[in-house]
Amino acid sequence: MRHLLLSGLIAAALTAAGPLQAGERGHDAARRALEEGKVLPLRTVLDKVEREYRGQAIRIEFEHEGGRFVYEIRLLQPDGHMLKLEVDAVNGNVLAVKRRQH
Numbered sequence: 001m002r003h004l005l006l007s008g009l010i011a012a013a014l015t016a017a018g019p020l021q022a023g024e025r026g027h028d029a030a031r032r033a034l035e036e037g038k039v040l041p042l043r044t045v046l047d048k049v050e051r052e053y054r055g056q057a058i059r060i061e062f063e064h065e066g067g068r069f070v071y072e073i074r075l076l077q078p079d080g081h082m083l084k085l086e087v088d089a090v091n092g093n094v095l096a097v098k099r100r101q102h
Contacts, residue, residue: 030062039069039089048092049073053083062089070095 033039046057055075063070069089076082086096 033069033089040092042071045071045087045089045092046073049075049085049087049094052094053085053097054078055083 030039034041042060042062046060049055050057053075055077057073058076059074061072063072071085071087071089073085073087074082075085082100084098084100085094087094
């Protein structure tokens with residue numbers, strides 16, 4: 001089940017990669033950024049944040065904002081708290097963390 005969930009999350013994360021070339025869809029732009037070495041693979045980023053913040057990713061978005069590629073990841077922690085992380089997709093650094101009771 002987790003594998004299916006992650007597959008869906010990965011597909012969802014590759015829907016908006018920023019400026020598109022003529023005729024290019026969002027997931028194509030994201031794939032191109034990955035192939036060109038502009039961003040880290042999602043799995044690499046997820047392994048890091050799930051380990052460091054002790055949680056399971058339940059929602060992922062991939063954006064290009066302000067000239068920066070960003071993964072927005074929501075993690076559900078074992079204690080029921082929800083974290084929203086903004087992660088630099090280029091180097092995996094966590095840029096912001098918001099925590100709320102779920």
